[in-house]
Amino acid sequence: MTSFEYACSTRIDFGVGAVNRLPENLTSAGFGRRIMLVTDPGLVTAGIAARVTDLLEANGFSVTLFDLVKPNPRDSDCLEGAAKFRSRWCDALVAVGGGSAMDTAKTIALLARHGGTPQQYADGELSYGEVAPVACVPTTAGTGSEVTRSAVITEEKTHRKMTLKHEWLRPQLAVLDPVLTRTVPKTITAATGVDALVHAIEGYTCKRTQPISQAFGAQAMSLIYRALPTAYENPDDIEARSDMLLGSLLAGLCFGSADVASVHCLAEALGGLYDTPHGLANAVFLLPVLKYNASENVALHAQVARHMGVASDSDSPDEAVSQMLLALSEWLQKLDIPPLSELPNVSRSDEARIIELAMANSSTQSNVREMSVESYRAILEEAFAGSHP
Ligand SMILES: [Fe+2]
Known part of the structure; x- marks a missing residue:
């Protein structure tokens, strides 16, 4: 119960x-x-x-x-x-x-x-x-x-x-x-919108989630996944802007009474060290963290795929997860999100410091899968190696 x-x-x-x-x-x-x-x-x-x-x-x-x-x-x-x-x-x-x-x-x-x-x-x-x-x-x-x-x-x-x-x-x-x-520049629309999706996904999947956060998160994922590319391409589309503002509000109601998790722990480390815009820092870690988390929590992440609308009930949980990873990779490319290696000032030689900051972040404890120095290192290496997010 x-x-x-x-x-x-x-x-x-x-x-x-x-x-x-x-x-x-x-x-x-x-x-x-x-x-x-x-x-x-x-x-x-x-x-x-x-x-x-x-x-x-x-x-x-x-x-x-x-x-x-x-x-x-x-x-x-x-x-x-x-x-x-x-x-x-x-x-x-x-x-x-x-x-x-x-x-x-x-x-x-x-x-x-x-x-x-x-x-x-x-x-x-x-x-x-x-x-x-x-x-x-x-x-x-x-x-x-x-x-x-x-x-x-x-x-x-x-x-x-x-x-x-x-x-x-x-x-x-x-x-x-x-x-x-409506007048927010395209790059900021993309980065802040990705942040909102990460709030919904992390709030929905983290260890501190509960049914009310999940209800808000499910609706937020559905709105944001659909509306963000439109708001990015057509800044004056007030329907898409409205859906995004509602999506980010619902995502706030989701994670605000649950928590964020490891995507944010890495993103906040980057923001503190290099002043990387928060949404962009989240975007570059979303896929590697999701892959790591989903491999141990397939059913939960299949739900995420369904709420985003990239998998149906007839898809198996494994199929739903792979469809989600592929869809998100294409989604991030559509938003012109650069890979980690192309972010200004970010240096691979700071890897130990980034990991140290991420480990010290209290939201590491909320990540749905156990995190360690080694797992953060593997995620960072995957993000550094990626030619796109
Ligand atoms: Fe955030």
Whole structure:
């Protein structure tokens, strides 16, 4: 008999035009009027930050802009954001952007209320309670961070990716408008979309999964596998953009109360060491990890193949798994994902360090098949040898 717990307290407003309802959503969720808007310089240039600021100010909110968010967000930026939040007497945060903006906002919300450093919370030296309220407006379809209770922050000194995880970090509000994702560049659409599929697959298969995560994951896989190539090829296809944003949200609801696993452990090692975009780092490890995991868990991965729509009930589990591996390889090529050996700065001579970081990642324990230094080495070697993912 299965027993499990599942929680997600985030209020969700999804749909074309949803961003226009942000002010009323903030008010009805009980947010204060002094908002810190957390975003990245690209969204400032694109005018999206100004659009949200104007919308908030027209509805009686005051806005302090924090636009220093970088890909693979750093501890130092979070500390700077928290200092600004306090000095401007802000009382809530709105993150506009991808996972980096959302994770930075969650961490600022914690540091502004409770002091300390991200390290002290990640390492369990400090505990905390309620943080400043956070609302998320994702502009990419990938991370799912708008509904998860975690934030991944890089320790600048050591390149370690730290995961802060607590129910307090779950955003109170997520406003998802597919229109905001329409201008995302092709390469980012592809990389963030692959990240979302990996969330669904890892959340569905990992040791900490449960039936509710699996239900969300199954739907997410089906949507993302179908919609991503269309969104990549036709950026203005609002149906595909909408399916991707919904798919990444469902993937967040899947892994957010389960875990990710070894694809992410390797990807986070790469992100910490070389600043590799998170989705791209996931993409290059997806196939080698899936092959390793599926060889011991055929029936489970046959389910994944069926949810993605690349195998039917009449296919044997072995057939379904091989069809899935082949289909995913073609899918990644369609998205022009480069192989590991072509990613900038990545060096094979760092293999031991990558393995060390992956082994130290707590999600290694969640991988459905036991991981060891040797298994990570074999996966890395396969990824380095591949001419395509
Ligand atoms: Fe991810």
